[in-house]
Amino acid sequence: MSRRLLGAASVALIGLLIVALLQGGPGTADRGRELAIEDGDREEVSEEVSRTVGLAGREPLQYANSGWWFCPGSAPIAAHIDRRFYPPTHPQPPPDGRRPAACFADGSAAITAGYSLAPAPAGTQIAGGVYVVPTELFRLRCQAAADALGHAVPCPRRLPYPPRTAQCPGVGPQGCFVRRAAGASFFLEVRGFPVPPGWCPCEASVVVAAARTGRLPQVAGEPGTRRSRRRWRSGGVTSAVSVAGASDAARALLRAVVEGIEMVAPSEQAEGS
Structure with missing residues (x-):
């Protein structure tokens, strides 16, 4: 008689375990919340990457079928691999056509990205950006x-x-x-x-x-x-x-x-x- 009761109890226990698994079991909601938090973290990283791309400036443009590079009118400040930037009015720019590392809308954006203004010849004065x-x-x-x-x-x-x-x-x-x-x-x-x-x-x-x-x-x-x-x-x-x-x-x-x-x-x- 006791063996019959033990067998019935075992069957009932197995049934309860199956139901618990089908319902997700304890801790599933917490794991769901943890996954949601991780997803949120991934979104924040993506936003940070976007800002970093913004600091890098715009890509230079190239004339078709040529090795001549230039910055667009909306981002005329040319920054080069020497970590210096050159306004379009600069008296000693790099050789014509050399590819800039990045292009910026203004000098402050280039400075924020880690570039410095290229020095001008001795005796030069900057007046009103000229x-x-x-x-x-x-x-x-x-x-x-x-x-x-x-x-x-x-x-x-x-x-x-x-x-x-x-x-x-x-x-x-x-x-x-x-x-x-x-x-x-x-x-x-x-x-x-x-x-x-x-x-x-x-x-x-x-x-x-x-x-x-x-x-x-x-x-x-x-x-x-x-x-x-x-x-x-x-x-x-x-x-x-x-x-x-x-x-x-x-x-x-x-x-x-x-x-x-x-x-x-x-x-x-x-x-x-």
């Missing part, structure tokens, strides 16, 4: 204009890079000497130099001009463009500098150019003639 470099290109033309006009002229010793974008209306040594109906004057314009994105809806330009006091020097530049101006009088001469744009960046460039002006007087030979 690199202003020393130049002697117009020394002879300034002297020739001063001799022809018979008075001092404002000669720029620092201009936006590259200074070769500066031009006088005429050619030859006296190219900056201009004759108009209102009288003779000095005129020099720098046009088309690289500027940071969003500078102004205009072509970048700097005008340096001078005329005898009583005649306003021409500093208008491109018609319809708002400009920042500085005018001063000295020795019977009115000098002026203007920069395209009316932003703080344009005014910073204006100050840098004005601070680099040297008044070049007529030579003794010209004064004696």
Whole structure:
């Protein structure tokens, strides 16, 4: 009789175990919660990876069927494997076409990603995001204009890079000497130099001009463009500098150019003639 009871108890125990297994058994809910937490952790890691990709900047672009690489207009800051970044206005960029390691929308994003601004040549000044470099290109033309006009002229010793974008209306040594109906004057314009994105809806330009006091020097530049101006009088001469744009960046460039002006007087030979 006892063996029958033992057999029935065993069958009942086995049945209970089977039911428990089918229902998931004790601890299953906890394991489910643990799995959910692990899934959540995986999602956080994915988000972290996404942020890391953002810090790495954008991939550079390549011209079709060429080895020429460049950064897109939406991310113009080129960062290279030397851990330095170069704005599009930099006077000494890497060789044209070299592949950047990454491209950034601005310098602060490149710095956050661990890059530093590439150094510029000695004597270079950054004004409003524009690199202003020393130049002697117009020394002879300034002297020739001063001799022809018979008075001092404002000669720029620092201009936006590259200074070769500066031009006088005429050619030859006296190219900056201009004759108009209102009288003779000095005129020099720098046009088309690289500027940071969003500078102004205009072509970048700097005008340096001078005329005898009583005649306003021409500093208008491109018609319809708002400009920042500085005018001063000295020795019977009115000098002026203007920069395209009316932003703080344009005014910073204006100050840098004005601070680099040297008044070049007529030579003794010209004064004696």
